[in-house]
Amino acid sequence: MCIRDSHPSSPFDAEAKKKMEEDMVKVQLPILLPYLEKKLAEKDCKDFVVGSKYSIADFYMLGMHARIKYFTKSTKIWDEMAGIPLLQAYMKKRLADFANYYKEPEERPKFYYFDGAGRGEMVRLLLRHAKVDFDDVRIDYKDWPAIKDKFSLKQVPVYAYGGKQFPQTDAIMHMLSLKHGYMPLDPEKMFKVTFISGTVKDLFEGFVRIFYSKLPEEKKQKMEEEYFSKTVPVIFAILEKRLVENESHEFFVGKQYTMADFFLLGAAKWLIISADQGKKYEKQLENAPTLKAYIKKRLEDFPQL
Numbered sequence: 001m002c003i004r005d006s007h008p009s010s011p012f013d014a015e016a017k018k019k020m021e022e023d024m025v026k027v028q029l030p031i032l033l034p035y036l037e038k039k040l041a042e043k044d045c046k047d048f049v050v051g052s053k054y055s056i057a058d059f060y061m062l063g064m065h066a067r068i069k070y071f072t073k074s075t076k077i078w079d080e081m082a083g084i085p086l087l088q089a090y091m092k093k094r095l096a097d098f099a100n101y102y103k104e105p106e107e108r109p110k111f112y113y114f115d116g117a118g119r120g121e122m123v124r125l126l127l128r129h130a131k132v133d134f135d136d137v138r139i140d141y142k143d144w145p146a147i148k149d150k151f152s153l154k155q156v157p158v159y160a161y162g163g164k165q166f167p168q169t170d171a172i173m174h175m176l177s178l179k180h181g182y183m184p185l186d187p188e189k190m191f192k193v194t195f196i197s198g199t200v201k202d203l204f205e206g207f208v209r210i211f212y213s214k215l216p217e218e219k220k221q222k223m224e225e226e227y228f229s230k231t232v233p234v235i236f237a238i239l240e241k242r243l244v245e246n247e248s249h250e251f252f253v254g255k256q257y258t259m260a261d262f263f264l265l266g267a268a269k270w271l272i273i274s275a276d277q278g279k280k281y282e283k284q285l286e287n288a289p290t291l292k293a294y295i296k297k298r299l300e301d302f303p304q305l
Helices: 014-041 056-072 076-080 085-096 118-129 141-150 169-180 187-211 217-245 259-274 278-285 289-299
Strands: 110-114 135-139 158-161 164-167
Touching: 014 056, 014 085, 056 085, 076 085, 110 118, 118 169, 118 259, 135 141, 158 169, 164 169, 169 187, 169 259, 187 217, 187 259, 217 278, 217 289, 259 278, 259 289, 278 289
Parallel strands: 110 135
Antiparallel strands: 110 158, 158 164
């Protein structure tokens, strides 16, 4: 006895599929499942359809269960039908043998940010280096007003995974760094990573305060001159010193990538490579030769930039 093959003429024939589902639920299964329950009740071993081990009949049963789930989008009729306790217990055990096979595929993480470097680039770099299979969702500025309400803080970047949203650049970077091994657990090394990341953040926050503000142009120009003559040299000097002091001049902390490196490289992509003021940063880098060489070498790891 089997479920009839009354296939719709096309996999996109929604009406035929609906009729097939109704026929299965209302006609076929109410006859078939009690029949199978009776057959199990007649056996001493109720863990398998025939004998005491897997046979082709068990695989047919698993296939039928999957078929029901496909057409009805659930197994509710199987799980809740009265009068088939042996069949329900049997299927629960057999499905457990194939738990990994029937496991729902994991959702691909999504990273939402505008189609530019900005505050999101460091997250993209970390995810790429960690070989995370994620959707890089780049938002067009003109589309932002219509979609911003879907985000919990009405802002991006946002890392979305497992039905949850994770906003805020710093928080995302700390979470992903811990998850993918880019945050040392030694307290002193953790401090160094966080200190360098915060120093880099001061660099681009200063940039944002000037070039994304609505200040009069005269005021902006004065702030820009002060930023490049005072703020940038001080920050580059701090970063140069940290690199020189590290056991390897190829990374900021230790001998491998940490969150600090992604913060710096994200800032380099944004401020030096993409921004109109890139030449001014490059000029200041002449006074920080170790930092300049570091940026050049590390960017080679990301040729897509």
